[in-house]
Amino acid sequence: MASLHYKFAAMNSGKSTQLIQAHFNYCERGMVPYAMTPAIDDRYGVGVITARVGLELCADVFTATSDLFDIVQQRIEQQILDVFIVDEAQFLTRTQVYQLARIVDELNIPVIAYGLKSDFRGELFEGSYHLLCLADKVEELKSICWCGNKAHMNARVADDGRVLRDGNQVEIGGHDKYVSLCRKHYLQGLAYKPAG
Structure with missing residues (x-):
């Protein structure tokens, strides 16, 4: 039975690395x-999933108005589909998360969604919130703060190293704008290890 x-x-x-590896594993086993990935995330080009370790995967894109259930349903009319993988799932809308659940329940196709849980303010993204509510299986992947403790906060950092607390929820960027921190250093506003 399929699961979300x-x-x-x-x-x-390492979310993107794991996603690309999962995609490769399915292909290697002769599966489809x-x-x-969201069109809004164009850091490495539209429709390109890129991992920091140098791996890349070309993918179709979705926008906030895309009907994912309809897209997958049309695709399986042309060929068998063994799994549907979604990158940057935090950018999904509530409606799209429910569409993922329908893909699993009505089309019997497993869905694996990868994404952030919370934004730089420590608040859930819309897609993350509804995935946490609807997913059959939820798994937290580990990241490390500069202090060595588990990082689960995404800090947006100004050019001068300050941790920013205000601004638009979505601002696409990588190492140039964001750093992963443990809760303690996020709340203290210490984006980097103090000198000395």
Whole structure:
């Protein structure tokens, strides 16, 4: 029986590496995976899932108005589909998360969604919230703060190293704008190890 999986973590935890590896594993076994990523995340090009370790995967893109159930249903009319993999799942809308549940329940296709849990303010993204509510299996991937403790906060950092607390929820960026921190250092506003 198919399941809806949600794998979340702070930034720089290896989510994209694990996603690309899962996609490869399905292909290696002669199965057919289908991956999508949000069009809004164009850091490495539209439709490109890129891991920091140098791996890349070309994928179709979705927007906030895409009907994921309809897209998958049309795709399986053309070929068998063994798994649907979603990158940056925090950007899904509530409606799209429910569409993922329908893909699992009505089409019997497993869905694996990878994404952040919370934003730089420590608040849940819409997609993350509804995945936490609906997913059959939830798994937290580990990331490490500069102090060596578990990082589960995503800090947006100004050019001068200050941890930012205000601004738009979505601002696409990588190492240039964000750092993963433990709760203690996030709340203290210490984005980096103090000198000395």
